[in-house]
Amino acid sequence: MEIRNQTRVESFFLLGFAEEMDLKPLLLGLFLSMYLVTFTGNLLIILAIISDSCLHTPMYFFLSNLSFADICFTSTTIPKMLLNMQTQNKAITYAGCLTQIFFFIAFGCLDNLLLTSMAYDRFVAICHPLHYTVIMNPQLCGLLALGSWCLSVIGSLLETLTTLRLSFCTPMDIPHFFCDLPEVLKLACSNTLINNIVVYFVTIVLAVFPFSGIIFSYSQIVSSILRMSSAGNKYKAFSTCGSHLSVVSLFYGTGLGVYLSSAVTSFSRTSLIASVMYTMVTPMLNPFIYSLRNRDIKRALGILLNKTVTSQ
Template sequence: MEPRNHTAVSEFLLLGLTEDPALQPLIFSLFLSMYLVTILGNLLIILAVSSDAHLHTPMYFFLSNLSLTDICVSTTTIPKTLVNIQVHTQSISYTGCLSQLCFVLIFGGLENCLLAVMAYDRYVAICHPLRYMVIMNPRLCVLLVLLCLLVTTVNALLHTLMVLRLSFCSALEIPHFFCELTQVITLSCSDTLINNLLVFWGTSLFAGVPLSGIIFSYARIVSSILRIPSVGGRYKAFSTCGSHLSVVSLFYGTGFGVYMSSAVSDSSIKNVVASMMYMVVPQMLNPFIYSLRNKEMKGALGHLFTASPSSL
């Protein structure tokens, strides 16, 4: 089959979870419900943090940025799926596919980096409590978020520009509900060695480095907590990390599940479901984890709901 140049490509086809028309209403309802819960939950976290002066601390500053990132990740992928199901089409334009691919890489990588930054914040709070506000000053907090955004944006643009140079065959079906980088590369008729190398190094960088930082931070945290003489003191110190540790476990646990699923299974449906667990579920559950496990957050949400309109 003769490849055609990428400039002739007008659209890709997103096959989604299933092509069975009878299941489309169920899938639409599932995605819509998860999206609405994600948006509402994370918006409440952002509003609670911004409205409560007691939460104007580095930990909650990073949490509000994580919630904003969760909204962006879900908005990048789910609305297009909902539109396609509603209008009974599977198409996404070439430009739309590459744009979606780029934004998924930006916000997915940003979430990864923010979790590492939040682990560092907990490390400073527990291991250097007397210097916490000096080290984690507002300027450093903003710079850390901007640095994470800059690095992930450069990485995403690099991958996207490398995809632009590829040529594609006539079979442009993506067995996914969004334009995932490796799936798009697989469709190419060009030499994809450079692209695959970039994927390998990018994955190693944006998974390995933040995860190593998280492991290092928590190793120091555990070591510091074990030196606290009282059981109550140890529990109080570790409780400040409980929510973040739960989010980290969910994020990397589902990510590891996606990797294992793609490695041991050739079923595209299983891979799509596994990816949905990674791209949709953590973003939906993060607000519940932080609100249910955090007394300060529950108090702020309570004040947010009980506040009079004039005080908002």
């Protein structure tokens, strides 16, 4: 068994795209463009919802929170990655790594919980339409959003604070473009049993349970839609869920693909590409999915852009 020297941690080294330095200009331009599109697209969704009183409904309230979470989620990892690629410096400080872990987990969990709240909103709207305004009142929507934020922060704190107790070994190379907690734990010299227990606990509470809630909500939605006699009503009900289902499929499909594959095998180039999908591509596509499939959002965006042009 190989014995590695234990050392006082000062920095880690992110090796995610170290082997593709000949493609650096292409990757730098691609990732920068994706980040700008993600930031701009989600910001426009938020501004459109705020500026249009017709969109002050539970569905769009949760969507604006999701767009804000996606902006923060991508801002946690991509700017540092772009800086490292530009300067050819792969280092990230110990404090910077822990900070990245905290915010990455917090906003990732927040996405899970907000998608679950949106699924519940669709469940109430389709399965209990007559009681929708009573059930999905502003107080409940505020509590769901606040609860999502608080649970995400608490879960992330648990995982991050337990990492502080670890000592690490050299070399401190992370085969990723950001400080991914499972990869960081592999570098620890000390026992990681407590960390693994906390990771599994947070994953079950803030990922498995929410995903189960989404599955249950849509099973009830599908059952309710199938009982409708009018084909027009069926199409209208399905169309209101299409955007949300697309986002859920992208987010959970790519995220589960990464962590299930990394649990079976060591981190690979395939895992790296899959990580790009759920950390960059999915948040970038969310605004397009919601705006292209939603006439209310397209109308609000048109009004917002017209106001911006005429005010100049």
